[in-house]
Each structure stands twice: as structure tokens, then as C-alpha cells.
Amino acid sequence: MVPLLDAQTSCREVLELIKEQPDLPCVVIGGKEGEPYGLVMRDTFYRRLTGRFGADLYFARPVERFADMQPLIADIGADPGLLIQQALDRPESQFYDCVILTDHGQLAGVLTVLDLMIMSGLLQTGAEQRRRQTVAESFRHVTGMEESLQKVAEAANATLIECRRMKEWSLNGRSKLDEVSQSYSNVVERMNENQQQVARLIQDVDTISALTRTISELADKSNLLAMNASIEAAHAGEHGRGFQVVAAEVRSLAGQTRQLAADISGLLGSISRLAKETGALTTAGVGEITASAELLGERSRMFGELEKAVEHVEGSGETVNRLAGDTAMRAAVIRQELEKGSSFA
Structure with a gap:
């Protein structure tokens, strides 16, 4: 704290005040409302008034004649760093002058150059502490990031291994499905051929049945002719006896x-029925096998899509693995730099 004097205070009074208070660095000139606007530094004022003719020249004059009317005035709540910068930017003639502090426009005190230096040191100490704290936190974050990235790289590598295994399984599964599908196609082809053979068999059976009916009709006609021949042989008496024997054999x-024609017809009927049943079963089997083959084809396409998806995941995994590894290396470099630049390393 320093005195706030009226501008018309005499230099003699100010000199006596300075002598009474040896530790007083300066006095402040203020208005009637207590607002400061001028500064008189102790050393400068004392040298001028204690000279050979100082008393005769200056004692009766107002102190305002010796005041710096453009001092550095700052509010007590101003930013310390900004205040120090403003003090450093002053002209060399004012470099060692005090800085006037105000509180709501009223004098709150002054800061000497020593005060500014102490305040600057405190700010630097605080900044250094914050820097070290920031470096320490950054070190911990980077270390954690490096560990996390390593885990990501390991997980990506494990994903790549699983993707390759899945791709191998997909290829094997698709190959097996293709083999089964080809087998189904071969079975369908053979069954279609069997179906055609059954159809031809049915046609042949129908043809044989027609021939058998013809044979049966011829046998009936032969029987009728033999019966007529026997009757005629009986009428012939002794002369037709041999012909009658032949007619009986006929x-x-x-x-x-x-009888053989009837037996053959029965067997042909059974064969025809079995052939028709076989054809129906073959047709049903062909339909089921065709549906199964289509399902296998769909599964094969699904395996193809799975292969594409696995390849995409594999590519993404490789990218993640590479990026995670590169980033982990960068994080390690940053961590080493932080170790070098920090006092806790």
C-alpha cells in the first residue's frame, strides 16, 4: 500500500513523507473521488529534490509537476500474465516504475518490479508444474493407448487367423457341396434314363400283351378247328381215325x-403294374432330388457369399492390424519423447 496524494501537495511534503517511510517505493496522485491517475517514483523524485538547488527550485511546487501522468494502471482482477507482458512492453524510462492496481476504480496498491518478478516466477513455476502434470497425464494416456493399440492389433491378428480358417472351411464346404450337387445331378440323370427305360418297358409290355391276346385268340381258333376236325374224322370212321388223333393233339x-398266354398275360400285368409304380416312384424321387440339388445350389451360393464376406473381413482385419501396429509404434515414439522431456522419466 502507498499513499494517495492530491495533485497540489507540495514537493516538500512529499519529501518529508518519503523520509519518514524509507521502504515507500512511490506515491500515487489521485483525484477527489480517490481514483489514481499519476505516479511519483521515490528514487527519481528524491534525486531531483536533494540536488544542490533542489530545495530552492522545487520545494514549493506541487508534486504533480514531477508525476508520470500515464502510468500503467490495471484492475486487481486482471490476468497476471497479461499484466506482466504489459509491464515488459513499457519504454525503458518506465521499465522500473511501479504498476498501480485498482479495485472498482479505487487505489488498491502498487506492484514493484520485484513484485512483478516474483509473480512471474510463480507463474512460471505453476506453468512448469502444469506442464509436468500434462506431460505425466499424456504419458499415462499414451502408455494406455499403446497397450490398447497392441491389444487391438492382437485381436485383429486373431481375427485374421480365424478368417483364414473360416475361409478354408468355406472353400472345403463349397467343394463338398459341389461334389454332392454333381452326384445329385448324376443321380437325376440316371433316374431320368431309368424313367425313360421304364416307359419303354411299359410300352414293350403293352406290345407283348397285345401279342399274347393275339396268340390266345389263335389258340381258340385252333381249338375250334381241331374240334371240327375231330367231328369230321369221326364221321369218316375207320379212315379218319389217324386224323382224329392229330386233331386231339392240336x-x-x-x-x-x-393257358401259357393267360399266364404270360398275368405276368405282364404284374410287370406293367410294377413298372408303373417304379415310374411314379422314380418321378417322385427325381422331384425330391432336384429340389435337394437346388437347395444344395443355394447353399453353395451362400458359401460363395460367405467367402466374399470373409475376404472383406480379412481385408479389414489386415488394415486394422496394420494401422493399429503403425499407431502403436507412433505412440511408443511419443512415449519415449515424453520420457525424455519429463522430470519423472
Whole structure:
């Protein structure tokens, strides 16, 4: 704290005040409302008034004649760094002058150059502490980042391994499906051929059945002719006896032929029924196998899509692995630089 004097205070009074208070660095000139606007530094004032003719020349004059009317005035709540910068930017003639502090426009005190230096040292100490704290926090963050990136790289590498295994399984699965699908196609082809053979068999059976009916009709006609021949041989008496024997054999042969034709017709009917059932089953089997083949084709396409997805994931995993590794290396370099630039390293 320093005195706030009226501008008309005499230099003698100011000199006596300075002598009474040896530690007083300066006095401040202020208005009636207590607002400061001028500064008189102790050393400068004392040298001028204690000279050979100082008393005769200056004692009766007002102190305002010796005051710096443009001192550095700052509010007590001003930023310390900005205030120090303003003090350093002053002309050399005012470099060692005090800085006037105000509180709501009223004098709150002054700061000497020593005060400014102490304040600057405190600011530098605080800045250094904050710098060290920032470096320490950055070191911890970078270390954690480096560890996290290493874990990301390890996870990406594990993903690459799993993707390659999945890709191998997909290729094997697709190959097996293609083999099964080809087998199904071969089975369908053979079954279609069997179906065609069954259809031809049914046609052949129908043809044989028609021939068998014809044979049966011929046997009936032969039987009728043999019967007529027997009757005519009986009328011929002794002369037709041999022909009658032949007619009897013909009738027997016709009966056997008719019986064989009937047996053949029965067997052909069974064969035709079985052939038709076989054709129906073959048709149903072809439909089921065709549906299964289509399903296999769809699964094969799905495996193809899976392969594409795995390749995409594999590419992304490689990119993540590379980027994570590069970033981890950069983080390690930053950590080493922080270790070099910090006092805790």
C-alpha cells in the first residue's frame, strides 16, 4: 500500500513523507473521488529534490509537476500474465516504475518490479508444474493407448487367423457341396434314363400283351378247328381215325397255348403294374432330388457369399492390424519423447 496524494501537495511534503517511510517505493496522485491517475517514483523524485538547488527550485511546487501522468494502471482482477507482458512492453524510462492496481476504480496498491518478478516466477513455476502434470497425464494416456493399440492389433491378428480358417472351411464346404450337387445331378440323370427305360418297358409290355391276346385268340381258333376236325374224322370212321388223333393233339396244344398266354398275360400285368409304380416312384424321387440339388445350389451360393464376406473381413482385419501396429509404434515414439522431456522419466 502507498499513499494517495492530491495533485497540489507540495514537493516538500512529499519529501518529508518519503523520509519518514524509507521502504515507500512511490506515491500515487489521485483525484477527489480517490481514483489514481499519476505516479511519483521515490528514487527519481528524491534525486531531483536533494540536488544542490533542489530545495530552492522545487520545494514549493506541487508534486504533480514531477508525476508520470500515464502510468500503467490495471484492475486487481486482471490476468497476471497479461499484466506482466504489459509491464515488459513499457519504454525503458518506465521499465522500473511501479504498476498501480485498482479495485472498482479505487487505489488498491502498487506492484514493484520485484513484485512483478516474483509473480512471474510463480507463474512460471505453476506453468512448469502444469506442464509436468500434462506431460505425466499424456504419458499415462499414451502408455494406455499403446497397450490398447497392441491389444487391438492382437485381436485383429486373431481375427485374421480365424478368417483364414473360416475361409478354408468355406472353400472345403463349397467343394463338398459341389461334389454332392454333381452326384445329385448324376443321380437325376440316371433316374431320368431309368424313367425313360421304364416307359419303354411299359410300352414293350403293352406290345407283348397285345401279342399274347393275339396268340390266345389263335389258340381258340385252333381249338375250334381241331374240334371240327375231330367231328369230321369221326364221321369218316375207320379212315379218319389217324386224323382224329392229330386233331386231339392240336386241341391239347391249343389249350396249353391258351393257358401259357393267360399266364404270360398275368405276368405282364404284374410287370406293367410294377413298372408303373417304379415310374411314379422314380418321378417322385427325381422331384425330391432336384429340389435337394437346388437347395444344395443355394447353399453353395451362400458359401460363395460367405467367402466374399470373409475376404472383406480379412481385408479389414489386415488394415486394422496394420494401422493399429503403425499407431502403436507412433505412440511408443511419443512415449519415449515424453520420457525424455519429463522430470519423472
